[in-house]
Amino acid sequence: MIENLKFFQDRMLLLNVPTSDAKSLGLSKDRTTTIVRKYIENMQTLRVARAETTTCIEAKPGKGDTVSLVVCERERFDELQTTIKATTERIKSLETAIERLDAMGATFLSDLQQRSLNASSSIIRQQSNIASYTSIFSARNPTKSPEEVLQLPEFVKKRAVAEGIIHNSQATLAELKAKITEIEAVLSAVGC
Numbered sequence: 001m002i003e004n005l006k007f008f009q010d011r012m013l014l015l016n017v018p019t020s021d022a023k024s025l026g027l028s029k030d031r032t033t034t035i036v037r038k039y040i041e042n043m044q045t046l047r048v049a050r051a052e053t054t055t056c057i058e059a060k061p062g063k064g065d066t067v068s069l070v071v072c073e074r075e076r077f078d079e080l081q082t083t084i085k086a087t088t089e090r091i092k093s094l095e096t097a098i099e100r101l102d103a104m105g106a107t108f109l110s111d112l113q114q115r116s117l118n119a120s121s122s123i124i125r126q127q128s129n130i131a132s133y134t135s136i137f138s139a140r141n142p143t144k145s146p147e148e149v150l151q152l153p154e155f156v157k158k159r160a161v162a163e164g165i166i167h168n169s170q171a172t173l174a175e176l177k178a179k180i181t182e183i184e185a186v187l188s189a190v191g192c
Contacts, residue, residue: 002095007102011036030108035192039094049083097190106183119173126162133158
């Protein structure tokens, strides 16, 4: 059952959060929460349409102790059947998307986007550090050429550390972007 999935349950808790809880309020507006909200809204629409269908039929006595149901408001009944069919199709699409998101271990998009921003910031910060190291080591060693400064063991060590961080951050960023793209594709396919 869709309601038992971790993805679904994590977001159900966020549908009615108090405005004083800023983090939860932010997560309640996340696109991954929107899909759960949309699923619940469609389930409610389906329940109402099914219940209203009974107002369009009436019982007619049959032979003996039997009763037959007869449509007494054909136009409204047909409208409701169209609504039921369309809503059921939307629910199936939403269920498939939620199951897919759960299977991929999808987290909140806003969390992934923040982590992506952090990785990008780390890359920029380390690139800036390398530029600063170059200036600092050049100032400390005015008699050396720029090429010699770049070969100083202390500079090489600091640059290697910064480049390692840049490499790791770039790998993390690429992974996060792929995950974000995959989640967004699933959400967009169902209009979320």
